[in-house]
Amino acid sequence: MLPLRRALGNHFRLKLKSNFNRRQLHFCCSHVKHHQHLLNASSTKTIMSEFRLPKSLKPINYDLKLKSDLVDCNYEGLVDIQFQVKQSTDLISLHSHKNIKIHYINLYTNSIKQSQSITPDHSFDEKLERLNLSLPFNLNQGDDVTLSISFNSTLDDSMMGYYRSSYKQDDKDIYYALTQHEPTAARKSFPCLDEPILKATYDISIIHRKDTVALSNMPPIHSSPATSDTFNYSKHSGSTNPDEWVVTKFEKTPLISSYLVAWANGHFKHLESSYKSPISGKVRPLRIYATPDLINQAKLGLDAKSQVLPLYEKIFDIEYPLPKLDTLVANDFDAGAMENWGLITGRTSVYLYDDKLSGLDAEKRVVGVQSHEVSHQWFGNVVTMADWHGLWLNEAFATLVGEIIVIDRIRPEWKVYSEFITQHLHRALDLDALKSSHPIQVPVKDPATINQIFDAISYSKGGSVLRMLSNMVGEETFLKGVSIYLKKHLYGNAETQDLWNGIAEAAGIDVQAIMDPWTLKQGFPVLTVNESQNGIQVRQDRFLSTGKPTAEENETEWHVPLFIRQGDHIDKSVALNKRQAEFALSDVSSSNWKLNAETAGVYRVLYSPERLAKLGIEASKSDSSFSLNDRIGLVNDAFVLAKAGNGPTSGALGFISQLKNEKEYLVWSSMATSLANLSSVWCEESLSVREKIDALRRKLFSPLVKQVGFDNKEGDSPDVLQLRELSIASAAAANDKAVVQEIKRRFQPLLEKDDDSLIPNDLLRVIYAQAVKHGGEAEWSKCLEIVKNPNPPTPMHKIAAMLALGSTKHEELIEKTFDFIEHGFKNQDLMYPYVALRNNPISRRKLWEYTKANLNKLEKRLEGNFSLGRLISFSFDGLAQPNDVNEVEEFFKHRDTSKYSSSLNQGLDAVKMSVVCISLDSVMGLGDKQVGCKGLMEGNTRATKLLDDKYKQVKEFDESEGWEELEEDMAIIDASSALKDSAIDSDDFQLIVSEVCKGDWELLMFIKQVALNGCRLGFYEPVRRQLNSLTGIPADKNVTTTSVGAGIVSGMMGAASGNPFYLIKARMQAYSPSLPVGTQHHYRHGYDALKSVIRVEGISGLIRGMDAAILRTCMGSSVQLPTYIAAKTYFSSNGIFEPTSLANFIFSSSISGACVCLMMQPPDVALTRMYNQPTQKMENGKSVGQFYKNPIDCLYKTVKAEGVTGLYKGTSAQFLRIAPHTVCCLVFNDLVCGWYSGFKKSYVSTSTSS
Template sequence: MSAPVKTADAYRLPTNVKPTHYDVTIRTDLEKEAFEGIVKIQIEVKEATATITLNAAAELQLSPATLYVSSSSQPITLSQASFDAGTQRVAYALPEELPANTKAELHVGFVGKLTDSMVGYYKSSSPGGIYALTQFEPTDARRAIPCWDEPLLKATFAVTMISRKGTISLCNTAAVEEVPKPDALTEALYAGIKEGEWVATRFATTPPMSTYLLAFANGNFEYLESNYVSPLSGKTRPLRIYATKDLIGQAKFCLEVTERAVPVYEKVFDVEFPLSKLDTLVAHDFDAGAMENWGLITGRTSAMLVDPNSLDLQRKMRVAGTQSHEIAHMWFGDITTMAWWDNLYLNEGFATVMGESIILNKLFPEWRVNSQFINDNLNQALRLDAKLSSHPIEVDVPDANQINQIFDTLSYAKAASVLRMLSEYVGEDKFLKGVSIYLKKHLFANSVSRNLWEGVAEATGRDIPKLMDPWVSKMGFPVLSVKETTDSIVVRQDRFLEDGPAKPEDNETIWTVPLSILSYKDDKPLRDNSAVLDTREATFKIDTSKPFKLNAETTGVYRVLYEPERLAAIANEAAKPDSIFSLNDRIGLVHDAMALAKSGHLKISAALTLVDALRDDEENLVWEGISDNLGIVRGTWWENQSVVDGLDAFRRALFGPLVRRLGFEYSGSDSAATTQLRTIAIKQAASAKDEEVVKVLLDRFKKFAAGDEKILSGDLYTTACVTAVKHGGQEGYDAVYKIFESRHPVASLHIASIVGLGAAKDSKLLDRTFDAALNKARAQDVLYFFSGLSQNIDARRPLRDFFEKNYDTLYDKFATTFTTKYLVSMTYSGFSSQTDLEHADRFFEGKDISKYNMSLAQAQDSVRSKIRWIERSTDDITQWLEQWQKTGTKL
């Protein structure tokens, strides 16, 4: 007999009581690794009730609660409470029903431990000792204080932190001079204040906000400081980056990005930053990349720090993108917040497109982040969304226990790509005007998708809800098939799936598709942004005797399938120095061709021929797309040595000449494009076992390990460490292990050493890597071990054995974090045989997979698609590689 299906109401707090203000006093004892506190919550009774229900996690010990009703002089002691571990709720039974419109104040004491869980109020460690910080998104504020832990239930917060003298306490808002005097309830928390052993810090009351954005921290922090002048009001606001002493020297670049970005956001949104300061705290132990706590951004070292002594463009781009993303949230997410987690994409998709593309392009135009977006976001989104196990951007998640799973590529990258498509279709200026209208209408409130579409519709005069609804409410995206006559093209849309044409039951959605047709008119190239396909099939008049292309600038969230002759003509045109096809067009062509080859719409030989035709391209972002896709092909046929050898030879022929032209020396005077192309070329040539490149890298790494830190650019740390472990024998492995063991303060080098250790081929060295991952790594770094190991085809099955042997340990450690789903995905998605598919089915049979069922299904779909691709295309790829090796030239 199956369990009854729960309705959404079963997972949500009752709506009969609403919090309006929290007064939190919390005492942090870093020596005892514990905290305790009192919360006074002002509530309004919306409907008559005899029960007050709110969230609290099992590990938080609660004292008996007291209720002060405004209409009564006698407090009510609420000693009778029931706790539901599944929903993390505590329910207080009242002696008599409270009528609607009653106002009251609930007082609850609490005690908790500072663990290394990376959720709730937790501890992190540095060479100078431990410190404490919070991570509450999505549902972990309840691990620190009892509260109404749902985004819709906004309230104001006034926090007082009591901590040992000599430490620094931080919160969302600035500290205020006046500290409230202890009352009978909080007196015990103030013990030691008079003796000077402890200090109390009171912070200004916040605007209304959701509990997941509350943040506080305590520790031995240092800071760098700057400020900005509001372009809207002329006010000067302080900006600080906090970190421990060992890290603070690497925080300057992040502070500079903050200083430049905040005023740009104010002007774009036409809404002033509403808090009196903006801080950022860098953490040694952090589960996510970074977190947009209002006024107190937090993040891991790799997302916030740049070594000022090393040229490391990749790291600078990562830090700038991350910080700009989090600053976007100060408006989009913090001021205006989604009503429930099914609209998470409103937060994350928007912060991605604004923070990592639109605004970042204004700050660093030389990085061409709008083009980089195609590789980093659009294509990654299309890959995941091409699976049957995908989900709509706006996804139903009634159960809070499932929320962690939707912090994925679809909520971030696909949502961002859809918003980018909308921005390109209506024009960026009008799009941003619509966003400003939306924000102003929902200041300090909650919103849903419709509210954003209404704002953009008001700014543009267009029917935005009709355009956008299928893109956010339906799963998947279309492939546009193009047939042509002498004076027109016939375009048809069908759902695209990675392993073949969609079945009728999976092909019901009709999207409204901006076609963005680039063609010739009067002998001049013209981009038509008005053409839209909103039926299954339609005809469009263009001159097919000249070059043309759909999805000009690769702004649409779809693939395009041309007839073979047209694809060949497009490839020839794209290879010309004066081609009408832009950088963005060529990036998109590479990704489309490979994806269509994987799905069986196109022969893989045709996709490889397109790549070969682009071998003279000078743009790093085209080469990044090529290297990414060739890696996927190699990773699919990883157990076919003949194909692997042929692909490695092809990669050496493509990337080796680039290395020999660009060399190994990095200079601050190089353009960003040159720096990135050099990094890509060296990485790919080394991976393909180019003997000369491997020899140079081994020599340089040996000198680097001996103390010559200038011999390696930060951009090459990972490639050098991987090469040292892969080709440097025991000596190379030991040198990389020594870097890992030192816990090097430069995050990019520390992570490079971890990824490098995963490249070992020898089983004894792999065992040593596994031991380091399980017993010596910080919790936040375990996923880097899995990343390195999963990229090593010799380690795929040993990694799976390791995961399954230590499953219980890993699950217990990471079940409450985002990490679990990544470990599952990296362990199981790399396989390509039916035997491995069945192995996973057997292992997970009977296990509770509710924390990662989406990631597991997506990993299994990846395996199935590779099985189909191998069955369909092995003869084709083998013949193409044999022919290429015979000619040694373009095919």
């Protein structure tokens, strides 16, 4: 089945990636694995033995006769099920549904040679949806049994089982009916054994009115008039006029699972073509059916089917096995599309295309959907998963082969291999980075679980893992192995191991050993890469978007193909199969190498700041050695890793700024999505931050709008067509006045005279939405008119209008939209207004309130539908206030959430992440701007110190993490977003105060200052005099060489004595669960820190960074006292100030402070980076830094990667800290020395007098 996200197209990709791309709509059946979390305490768990049917009976054949009445909207049926008894039993259990009414049941078995009615002995278990038949005798192993069940039910609007849909003709509703059985709705249509492994053949006959058409999996054998005997099984047989009915009997199916059985009945029209099998030369008919009003838009779907079928036969070397392949387009369809064998079904938005009125996105969707479903005729239909835990075997292959490999062969200009990265890989990584994710192959514990594993893990991660394996062994070898797998299990069921065996046979490697961790374990790795002298050091850890994993969460070690690129060469032979290892790499420091070439691996890569800077430079070149796929991956990794705390957001924004001359649409799409996410998180917060984000978006996308314009030009490539829509949508979302004005101008003729000639087909969504957003009731009402039109020009016109309704800024129109949700939208279309209202900052909270008030009605309305969980999640997952988490949890606390618990948990994760991010950023800004200033004004010294500590803390993080400064308009974004997401539960500033002040820093700082400055100042004069004496210079004479030398020596002594305390102080300041800065070390107090450092890192741990500290202090001390004394001498000797005046002290120390700042800044950068770099234990037990070997190495790498200016990051902050410190220190020193001299003279004088 195909996910509904295809029906939403680019709008969905662009607009719904805020917070979590991982929660995209994947509605081929449902969503995500049911997890034990906060919200499923009330859910009912069904043990496996209850959930599974007994293994005593095996179905052989179903003979199904069905009377389909489209006038009275009901149906009656008779099913004869032939069984073979595998184990002796006196109980027959099969699936049924509460809406199916049993008329009678008869049993025939060869062991007693007679028919026996057992109707009085049957019972129905509603929870297990099971019909249990108790027998007065045992069925013996080997017996052949035929069970006849007469039943009836209604044609409802549920979009599950056998249901009704409709279209308008002459203002009347005309009904038709079709089936949707995946995953467990065949039982809603007829009593059956509804499990994938219980395959059987089917003989289907449909009794229908003469003026209608009947369809099923197989071609009809004949269609004949009904007789009175036709209705013998019906309880209404006496009231039925046979002359109004015909019987269409279909050929027997091959062995097929119940979820693939399909039929339909209605006033259908069709288009027809054929294809010739490249294997046998046989010509097979191909048809596409639709209602009369839609059939003229169905040709592209038919053409696409005829194009891809021969390709699949060639790829798999297996002929399509059925005599025909039909497609039915339905007005009401919950999923995107469904791969029923021989009768594919799907909604209008994925199968209709008008070559004059539809855009490129619609064309790509139709071709892609058709190919996806056709691929299932092999993956899923010819060979079916043994049970739902193997769903990925169906969907991952249809994703990779159906949407990528085959499409590329018929539409290479679409660049679908690259699009796979944005459409599938990134979606999979986003979802799998959550703790609420699940393995690809997930155990099925109960019926609710089945409905929640149709998600980005089964589809997109599964497809991504297969793509990675294909890149490892080569696509040709990979497809050969797939063919082996299919041929060995024709018409049967298979497990994941069977697939690995097939590919292993083709590739000659142990595929299962490589792939098991990828399919059986949750999550994926992030590779941390550090350069060494002869190559690179690579470490793998599980990546979580919420921070570092625990030891238990980080147990998996994947076999990770590194795909190392150096220039145009890609080495596919190197893999990391343990926690960490070193790999030889030539010219590592200067070459443009990167891991994960072509973004082929299912992992992220974390580089050092220096390497990332190089990658950005190379990626921005017009002749870059990095491919399109490489650049897409680099952009996404930069943003996602920054959000998870592995680098500053400003670094990712800087990376985007480097790519401002990018030509490829997919790279721009990745950038646009990242910026849209950032803006969405802040939608209820700081206006200044949002304005700065919008300013950046305008700077990036407004020039693109001018470049590509609004109107399509002859010869526009697919890239240009897509870039046009993307740039206009992004610029308009950022409130570009010129773009918005042009949109309003183009919408005006439609508003005034129904003339949409100024609206290009590809721009329907953005123009409709922005016209409503910046317009009023007239624009909103025009879109409502389009929504209500039963025959819109194309499905996309209606979808664009539905999305636009939720984009309004006006409160009264928002309320009207909610009213229309309740009474106007079809069930299948509810997702569209929900999407728009959720992305509209003005209506976001109103949507949550509306959903709370109407949840009971929503659950009943969408019972069994795939969209229920998504709608519930969308109603609150954009919220971001601290109390929102508690409110959502409390609201669902006592509800049965078992059918949508996974979507619920993912939505909660989204809220928690946004709360953390916004609380952290907004509180930091508030503290600096208000609390700090207030403390200064009131003379509150503790508030002043808090401000200073935070200032130094941020500055040290700035230097240690290698931030890049952006343009002036990025300043607020840097301040707000640079710190990593964490776990703040409240925006109360006192919480921040308690975190920032945690640890006995005052004592540590006192000890450190006594040791450092006591040595520097105390030993300077004795050392200077001694040096003068050694060089024959009078002791009282100040000479530059000896003064500088004395400063260096005393500085070395001070740095060595103060370093252990400074290191501990820096680590304790950097630690906070709320404000994590750099690598985290959690110590209870100073003494605990000393013990911990010695225990973990040895005595040498206390002198970590001492070389940098000595270098730093020596450079500062070498100029501090010499320049101070020189300045004092100059001022006093020239009569500017008195020698001992306070003014002389202050001006001289200020000059000294400026000199110290210039000298100390480079080693200060090295010091903070050395202190805060992550460490790793070597085999000898020694802890070493992962980035820098020593301060000289640090300075060298900084200059090489960032230039000389990299040594002077944070200079303004450094001066504001060093200058006052120097002034206070030296002035106080001179004053104390003066007081002491005066005291000494007075004491000596008094003593002499005595």
